[in-house]
Amino acid sequence: MNERWPGQPAELDEPEDSEVEEELEDEPPPGEVELPQLRTPDDEDQHAYGELDIPDDVNLIEGEPDGTRRGVAIVAARFNGEITNKLLESALAELGEAGVRREAITIMPVPGAFELPLAAMALAKTRRFACVVALGCIVRGETPHFEFIASEAASGLQLAALETGVPVAFGVLTVDMIEQAEARVSKGAEAARTALEMADAFAQLRASASR
Numbered sequence: 001m002n003e004r005w006p007g008q009p010a011e012l013d014e015p016e017d018s019e020v021e022e023e024l025e026d027e028p029p030p031g032e033v034e035l036p037q038l039r040t041p042d043d044e045d046q047h048a049y050g051e052l053d054i055p056d057d058v059n060l061i062e063g064e065p066d067g068t069r070r071g072v073a074i075v076a077a078r079f080n081g082e083i084t085n086k087l088l089e090s091a092l093a094e095l096g097e098a099g100v101r102r103e104a105i106t107i108m109p110v111p112g113a114f115e116l117p118l119a120a121m122a123l124a125k126t127r128r129f130a131c132v133v134a135l136g137c138i139v140r141g142e143t144p145h146f147e148f149i150a151s152e153a154a155s156g157l158q159l160a161a162l163e164t165g166v167p168v169a170f171g172v173l174t175v176d177m178i179e180q181a182e183a184r185v186s187k188g189a190e191a192a193r194t195a196l197e198m199a200d201a202f203a204q205l206r207a208s209a210s211r
Contacts, residue, residue: 059208063201065094065193071104072195073129075119077136077172079112083181087135087171090188098196113138113172114149117156124166130203131167131195132160135188140176150174167198 054062072095076084088107095105106129110119113136120132134157140146153172161168171191175181 063197063199063204065098065196065200070100070130070196070199071106071128072100072192073120073123073132074105074107075116075123075132075134076107076109077111077113077116078109080137080139080178080181083137083173083178083185084135086182086185087137087173087188087191090186091133091135091171091192094189094192095196098193100196112136112149113153116153116172117160120157120168121160121164124160124164124168127166129166130199131169133169133171133188133191133195135191136172137181138172138174139178139181140174146174165202167195167202169195169198 074088074091076088078084092105096102106123108119108123110116116134116136120134123129123132134153136153138146138150138153150172154170157168157170157172160166169191171188173181173184173187175184
């Protein structure tokens with residue numbers, strides 16, 4: 001896993017094209033689950049875009065990315081800080097547009113992506129925050145370490161949300177090279193919107209259940 005501390009040179013030894021093709025064609029070992037790859041511009045035609053059609057004669061609980069009067073926690077990994085800083089900037093800008101006040105935002109840095117779930121769990125358990133946004137970047141290396149870290153980060157963040165009932169948004173990039181991460185830093189804003197929307201939906205659900 002090519003995680004770099006802030007300030008470390010950004011130059012990477014890019015593999016030859018033939019090596020990249022061979023790596024992408026490799027099948028995962030039997031019993032090993034292959035992690036989904038991030039969408040690239042070439043994948044645009046592989047998605048069925050469109051709005052969800054909800055009948056008018058049913059009860060609807062739908063959240064909006066509205067951050068007014070909501071406390072939001074952000075847990076951010078220090079590894080690959082050059083990318084995480086941009087994810088954080090993107091998330092903060094989105095929270096600001098949604099109406100979240102700066103004093104309502106709490107940021108908790110952690111060493112790396114592996115520590116994100118524990119920090120997210122701890123923040124969610126305080127019940128001080130309507131949602132948690134997890135930000136980080138994991139770059140594939142030459143060993144299986146990448147798969148282990150990416151898988152544990154994803155499952156751990158999901159577990160934090162399931163155990164606490166507090167929405168935890170996944171804003172962690174899992175890429176083959178830094179250039180791919182640079183093109184996807186808007187994932188921070190996407191994670192912030194997702195967290196706020198889920199928090200609003202949960203608030204509506206609690207309100208409807210109490211009536």
